[in-house]
Amino acid sequence: MAIELELKLMIQPEYLASAGAFLDNICGQSTADDHARQPTLSLMNAYFDTEDANLMHGGVAMRIRAVNGKFIQTVKTRGSSRIGMHARGEWEWLVPSDQLDLSLLNEVPLPEALQDKAWQANLIEVYRTDFERQVWNISAANAKMEVVCDHGLVTSPYGEDRICEVELELKSGDEMGLYQFAMQLAERVPVQVSVVSKAQKGVRLKYGHIDFPDKPESSAEALLLAAYWYEVWLVYWEAMHFMQDDVLSQPLRHSMAKLKGYLPEEIASKLATLDDEVALVVASENEDVLSQLAGMKQVGIVMLAVGLWLNNKNL
Secondary structure (H helix, E strand, O other): OEEEEEEEEEOOHHHHHHHHHHHHHHHHOOOOOOOEEEEEEEEEEEEEEOOOOHHHHOOEEEEEEEEOOEEEEEEEEOOEEOOOOEEEEEEEEEEOOOOOOHHHHHHOOOOHHHOOOHHHHHOEEEEEEEEEEEEEEEEEOOEEEEEEEEEEEEEEOOEEEEEEEEEEEEEEEOOHHHHHHHHHHHOOOOOEEEOOOHHHHHHHHHHOOOOOOOOOOOOOOHHHHHHHHHHHHHHHHHHHHHOOOHHHHHHHHHHHHHHHOOOOHHHHHHHHHHHHHHHHHHHOOOOOHHHHHHOOHHHHHHHHHHHHHHHHHHO
């Protein structure tokens, strides 16, 4: 088993080339092995669950990935919350075909609800992802990471959703290096922190609901409440673009206002300024409000600044 720790960033398709050029330039400035562009991959992933979504409810995602003529079976567990980052258990096996080998699950500590394994007889392919992945090995800010740009689709019988994201996965070193390097990217290309995985996108196509973090008690410590409102902000940002509805800018701005009260003055001031800028764009009532919001570099910069502060306080 490995613990996968990654920072995921939303990006609009029109900015992917700029992100790639930035990463190419980073690698081009060094001849070291830890700065290198890797071959571009075309990936197909079939995700499996029961009709009643037993795996989803148990916090487990299971897939078969086809890449370069090889098949990889992967199981991921929900893991622990890392405030804007994805931290989860991951098991991978090479398998001979696109058929699941369920005997491999004996190596996975399944949650109690899935331990009787009766659900295995009812597994079906529930959605799939098809995307192109550009890959870079980067060493920066005391961290070695794999940075990827993914562009493609999640498809299911219930519809489809776009994949367009940058992921920074920690390979070794300081996990805060992910935020620090992401900040360099955000200063050049509009990106925003995302907490929605590809698996969650697939599940969302069927059930249509947006997953929010559990709300702490009002008496909870300030850092816990700050982390909650931070993730609510991130969820509303992604939902606004998924649903193509700028009306969600209202609860989004509400979460920003709540979050501001728990932040140190310098970061709170940046968040307040950003809120004013968002309000101006929304009030303009232009047809391309969502595009204008997605093109604001300051959104991602402030999201990353808050995430870095929260994770530093949480360490």
